[in-house]
Amino acid sequence: MTKKSTTVNRRSFIKSVGIAGGGLLIGFNWLACKRSEEVIVADTALEMPDEWFELNGYLKIGDNGVVTIYSPNPEIGQNVKTSMPMMVAEELDVDWNNVIVEQAPLNTDLYSRQLAGGSQSIRQGWEPLRRAGATARYMLLQAAAKQMEVPVEELSVEDGVISHSGSDKTISYGEIAKAAAAIEIPEEDKVVLKSKNDFKIIGSSRKNVDAKKIVTGQPLFGLDTYKDGMLTAMIVHPPKFGMEFKSMDAEKIKDMPGIKDVFTIDTYPEGLQKQWSDVSAFSKLVVVLGESTWQVMQAKKALKVEWDLNPELTKKIEILEKSAGMGEVSGLESSAIHTSLMADIGSKKAETVRKDGDPEAAFKNAARIIERSYTCPFLAHNCMEPMNFFANVTEDKAELLGPIQTPEYAEKTIQERLGLDLENIDIQMTRMGGGFGRRLYGNFLVEAAVISQKAGAPVKLVYSREDDMTDGVYRPAYHVTYRAALDANNKITAFHVNAGGIKESPLFANRFPAGAIDNYLAESWTLDSNISIGAFRAPRSNFIAGAEQSFLDELAEETGQDPIQFRLDLLKKAKEKPVGENNDYDADRFAGVLEMVRDKSGWKKEDQNLNRGVSAYYCHNSYVAQILDLRVQNNEPMIDKVVCAVDCGIVVNPDAAKNMVEGGTIDGIGHALYSKISFEDGMPQQSNYDTYRLIRHKEAPKSIEVYFAENGIDPTGLGEPPFPPVIGALANALYKATGKRFYDQPYIAGLQDELKT
Amino acid sequence: MAKFNLNINGEDKTVDVDPNTPLLWVLRDHLNLVGTKYGCGIAQCGACTVHFNGSAVRSCQLPVSSLEGSKIKTIEGLSENGDHHVQQAWLEIDVPQCGYCQAGQIMSASALLDSNPNPSDEEIENAMNGNICRCGTYSRIKAAIKAASKSQIA
Structure with a gap:
């Protein structure tokens, strides 16, 4: 793995608006900016460019022809981090070996439906992802036609190299990317998608883009997050459904090695406007906060908590019909x-x-x-990676990182729960050690944020397997x-x-x-x-x-x-x-x-x-x-x-x-x-x-x-x-x-x- | 808290932790080696498998105090460039789905092939039975072990 600093000197934004028929209307809005970003490259064989040019929110092209494609949806093992970029690359007409894939940030202006659920990622991404690739290809061709001073109809592309049919002129995507980034975004009807018979990448097997990192044990998952000054938090929830917190003897464990604090949090306080994805059977949780996972696990074991029947939950089971x-x-x-x-x-x-x-x-x-x-x-979902999330919540912003299938909804809950503006909430998606539906319900994300806010420190919340299996949902x-x-x-x-x-x-x-x-x-x-x-x-x-x-x-x-x-x-x-x-x-x-x-x-x-x-x-x-x-x-x-x-x-x-x-x-x-x-x-x-x-x-x-x-x-x-x-x-x-x-x-x-x- | 000298992936390391701390958490929380995964904490899922003097063991059950003088190998130390024949076979067969359990699967598989270069189907199943894959990549894991076995013998 190499880390290199590169410069992005143009950045484009696609505004996506859902239209009838499940399609996507794409409008572009240019905003020039200069910023430095870190690129993590799985395969050191690819040389990083000196400059990147973003043609739209789904892709950027380097001056050496290397292409980065952003995979918009959460990856839970369904392999969309490979197949979604394949759909972009198909219409862009690039050599797949020249493509780097990165997980896109959560951005509801740029992308539609950043959700892993309902087996819909490929079906609903089919049109917008191909269109993003085709639109960029259109702009690259327009720029090449201008530079070569030939009609665009006389140009063709193969593997990121544009050729002129009337001469032996060629130009690569890397060479023309800068000029292409200045081309006006075409109207949707000008961009024609490929006929299915012309597919080269779609329909041919490509290996999992994260496979090398997976088989060499590199950090990929939420649980692999370690940041400076970060504390580890674990929760204790009632042992029985229908019970609630009564009291605890926190003082006894506060002196244990590495333990920083013990307190309770309310999961979804009364009056909170919940999203459909906000589910918790327990209204109050005990939190143990400490320096390392094992220390917190030991303290948790030693903690004595009293539980009571929750009067609200002692009602008889009613048949809703x-x-x-x-x-x-x-x-x-x-x-x-x-x-x-x-x-x-x-x-x-x-x-x-x-x-x-x-x-x-x-x-x-x-x-x-x-x-x-x-x-x-x-049944319990039993994702092999237990529920966890990293949160760093300060007075005016929340940085959240971890495994979540519904980041768009979690963002709204955090906005409501912490009283922050949406633009001050940053949720980053890690590769998930399984989802199976469990991580549609982001209670652990909310808990991590509330714990971090209360502790005034960056925190990684970790569920033990037992916490995970007995948490409901x-x-x-x-x-x-x-x-x-x-x-x-x-x-x-x-x-x-x-x-x-x-x-x-x-x-x-x-x-x-x-x-x-x-x-x-x-x-x-x-x-x-x-x-x-x-x-x-x-x-x-x-x-x-x-x-x-x-x-x-x-x-x-x-x-x-x-x-x-x-x-x-x-x-x-x-x-x-x-x-x-x-x-x-x-x-x-x-x-x-x-x-x-x-x-x-x-x-x-x-x-x-x-x-x-x-x-x-x-x-x-x-x-x-x-x-x-x-x-x-x-x-x-x-x-x-x-x-x-x-x-x-x-x-x-x-x-x-x-x-x-x-x-x-x-x-x-x-x-x-x-x-x-x-x-x-x-x-x-x-x-x-x-x-x-x-x-x-x-x-x-x-x-x-x-x-x-x-x-x-x-x-x-x-x-x-x-x-x-x-x-x-x-x-x-x-x-x-x-x-x-x-x-x-x-x-x-x-x-x-x-x-x- | 106490100091322990460990040999991990051929390097000597010293950690200052509670003697009962399992190797799993020493690796993850103290040595920045996060390839070894937490899955159950009771040696039932195999996600935390490492090599202890060449044998596949569950690191969630190995207290750090029992490791002095032993050689530990984790997924990060299996090969320098990710080109161990078992890792190569995993890439070739494109085994992973979510990928979380795969480091543990690879460590179990490589220990198996070290002791038995040409295992039968039954021997593979027995050796791998302690490693759960919730995504259900078992068929591919078996195919990858067979491919690795072939390349090892060849």
């Missing part, structure tokens, strides 16, 4: 009660979200009704009951889904098989709770996909059909004679991945030697189908192979996309098989990896094959879609291996009970 009746749970909740309460409520009528035809009559007239219920527990516990009405010919005449959870419903009323069945009813309910919840990789889908795809598998079996053909027939009906309005999927693309996975896996209905399960699901604008083969060996499932067929439109960085599908597949299998957070009297029963089981090397599939649909459609989501469906494929394969259906996650509990008997 009043029509469904009332639940009876005290302020300190337990999983056993959650389970029975959800089963009870799930058996009653709830709020109707969608109804097609006359499902009541169809069920009344059914020759046979198949009804099954499915459940899953709460969990994937909700869910429950769903499916019912299907069959006539005397085994034809499905009605379908009923009743779904709910604590404290969110997993229902997607307009998704498959809605639209494929004449009589359809979708109902939804939620249960209140003291336990805080949050989005977890593929929210709601991470449960409902596995449940729905297990139920469809059972329906296929009960009606004597091949499970893939059964789904294809439903999709055919949804395409040719769709039932109802607002069906939220494209039946052709859905069928496409099922056919692809069938063909690639050599699926044969009659193959009895393989314990195979199939599943397909649509979410985050993409379609994934998976077929999973497993054996049960020594009371544990051994997964031999998973074949994945994915339709996410154009794949920007194929090998990295494959990595994402492999990872999502393993992640989905692992959580459905092994993981849970359960409660007794408000206390989480798992607090570290000795009690919380995550999938490990031995349990991972022996082989994962990934195939992408090639249809030239603009890119759609990929970070989340591979996770949900594999859970259905797993459950269906487990049934083949054991003869038993699996309804309750984590499946390992049921599997081991089964093998004991």
Whole structure:
């Protein structure tokens, strides 16, 4: 790694304004300034230029032709720090080997949607990122035409070198960058984006731009932040959901080595205008502040804190849908009660979200009704890098640095919480040691800022693994009951889904098989709770996909059909004679991945030697189908192979996309098989990896094959879609291996009970 | 507090810390070697793996007082320019997603290949089972270890 000081002598700003259709209107506003900045270069092979010229907020070009591209969105492992700049470089027409990537600063004027969530970075960046590259290319060509005194139409570019077709004149981007920076910003309609057939970088694999730093252990993550005069802070939160701080004996630990202070902070005081991303189950936290992490950990252990039942939180759990009746749970909740309460409520009528035809009559007239219920527990996100943030808050400004998926929202909360102007709040994004939705909720960032303000010192807040796992913001516990009405010919005449959870419903009323069945009813309910919840990789889908795809598998079996053909027939009906309005999927693309996975896996209905399960699901604008083969060996499932067929439109960085599908597949299998957070009297029963089981090397599939649909459609989501469906494929394969259906996650509990008997 | 002499990545270092301080926090908080990661603090995740006299160990469980006279190697000392054959294989296979656990994975993998240059699939799984990857890069880790094994034998 080399550090060099360079000078930026022009700086441009793109003002981005959202327009209809999700596109981006780009206007430019020149501001000349001179400032020094530090450039950290991963690859010492690239010589740094003497001068940089910023052509717009996404890129700058050095006088030697080296290009820096800013990656606007937070990086949580989805590899957008490589794929987003690839989209800029494609339209700029530069040699990727000549590109340096830097994480962009948070700047809502320059960039739109600096957020990692909803698998939307590539989809929503598709137009603006390519346009930024193309606009800069346009300006470089205009400047070259002027200097060469030739018509711009006679110029072409390859790898950052502009050539004139009528002569042997050439000029490099580095040579013309200074003049290009003075060219007027073109109107949007003057800049033409490339035809997809001309892509050179998009669609060809490029390696992770941070990989060298990762494999050599260089500082990249928030937790790696160490600054002069910085103190380490840790928090102590109530051990049980429903409790609050009463008192503590702080004096005893204040004399311990390295300890600077012990105090309490309020997380989100009453009256504070919260963002959706502001979630905390605990109103007051104890803070231990000291010189080093180990010293603070020791003091924290020695600290005696008294907790009380929070009177506000001792209310009974209420069913939010009043029509469904009332639940009876005290302020300190337990999983056993959650389970029975959800089963009870799930058996009653709830709020109707969608109804097609006359499902009541169809069920009344059914020759046979198949009804099954499915459940899953709460899950902790368990990012390998625990929650942490650096904060240096002074009277008039806040410097914040660390792992956050929603910096735009955090900035607003800090503005409100600390009473600072937005321009005096600086949030910098570090590479994140996992996100999975947890870092959408920036309570740790706010806590770090409040601690720094109170301590009057720069502070790094560090959660221990235990703090992290017992802090809430969990994937909700869910429950769903499916019912299907069959006539005397085994034809499905009605379908009923009743779904709910604590404290969110997993229902997607307009998704498959809605639209494929004449009589359809979708109902939804939620249960209140003291336990805080949050989005977890593929929210709601991470449960409902596995449940729905297990139920469809059972329906296929009960009606004597091949499970893939059964789904294809439903999709055919949804395409040719769709039932109802607002069906939220494209039946052709859905069928496409099922056919692809069938063909690639050599699926044969009659193959009895393989314990195979199939599943397909649509979410985050993409379609994934998976077929999973497993054996049960020594009371544990051994997964031999998973074949994945994915339709996410154009794949920007194929090998990295494959990595994402492999990872999502393993992640989905692992959580459905092994993981849970359960409660007794408000206390989480798992607090570290000795009690919380995550999938490990031995349990991972022996082989994962990934195939992408090639249809030239603009890119759609990929970070989340591979996770949900594999859970259905797993459950269906487990049934083949054991003869038993699996309804309750984590499946390992049921599997081991089964093998004991 | 007490002074301890350590040999880390071939260099002698002296630190003045509580004798119970785990090597993990000595590296991170006192020696500016942050490649070794904190993940669980109870030797269950492997993010803090270093080499202790050539063996892969969890540095969160090694009190600094037990290290005198031992040779410690961290990810920063695995190679001078990031060109150890295991690191090269990791780059070639493009293993990382978030990347947080990978230093620990690489230290476990390199210790495995030092003692067993041509491990079977099962031996790889056994040696690596203590290293969790929440992103699920297990298939690529295995592929990278095999690639490194090949290049080491060749």
